[in-house]
Amino acid sequence: MKKLLFIVLSLGWFTTYGQNTVVDTLVADTVVVDTGSVLIHKDPRLDMLIKKQAQINEITSRDARRTDKGYRIIIISTNNRDEAISAKTKVYTYFPELKAYLWYQSPYFRVKAGNFKDRKDAEAYQKRMNVYFPKGVFIMKDIIEVKLSKMDEDF
Numbered sequence: 614m615k616k617l618l619f620i621v622l623s624l625g626w627f628t629t630y631g632q633n634t635v636v637d638t639l640v641a642d643t644v645v646v647d648t649g650s651v652l653i654h655k656d657p658r659l660d661m662l663i664k665k666q667a668q669i670n671e672i673t674s675r676d677a678r679r680t681d682k683g684y685r686i687i688i689i690s691t692n693n694r695d696e697a698i699s700a701k702t703k704v705y706t707y708f709p710e711l712k713a714y715l716w717y718q719s720p721y722f723r724v725k726a727g728n729f730k731d732r733k734d735a736e737a738y739q740k741r742m743n744v745y746f747p748k749g750v751f752i753m754k755d756i757i758e759v760k761l762s763k764m765d766e767d768f
Contacts, residue, residue, distance in 0.1 A: 683757035697722035
């Protein structure tokens with residue numbers, strides 16, 4: 614029992630002694646002082662880079678938020694992934710001007726195409742797509758991606 618008490622006390626002494634040592638080292642322009650504070654020497658150009666990256670992040674996230682209500686054409690809804698990928702490939706093959714989206718909503722894979730602001734535009738493509746997809750394609754309301762116009766790019 615005395616040996617166990619001695620071991621516990623000595624381990625406690627080593628850990629408290631290890632925490633009170635003075636650390637005064639230079640690691641990558643960082644100085645750690647025993648008062649618990651950290652002194653960092655950095656290049657002032659880093660602040661400029663951080664500000665520039667923040668501006669880039671703001672611009673790209675703002676562009677990514679360009680969405681609106683509109684219409685998309687749903688090509689296929691299946692639980693077979695290969696069939697969905699094949700349908701998406703067929704959309705890109707025959708309608709390269711449309712953007713195709715593959716969505717997985719368990720247990721179905723859905724392929725949607727287009728970003729139509731007007732239903733009439735979607736109906737025109739629907740008629741053309743019925744030739745390539747004999748099971749039928751349907752128009753649905755969806756949130757679409759909106760391309761930036763020249764006026765939006767100037768602001």
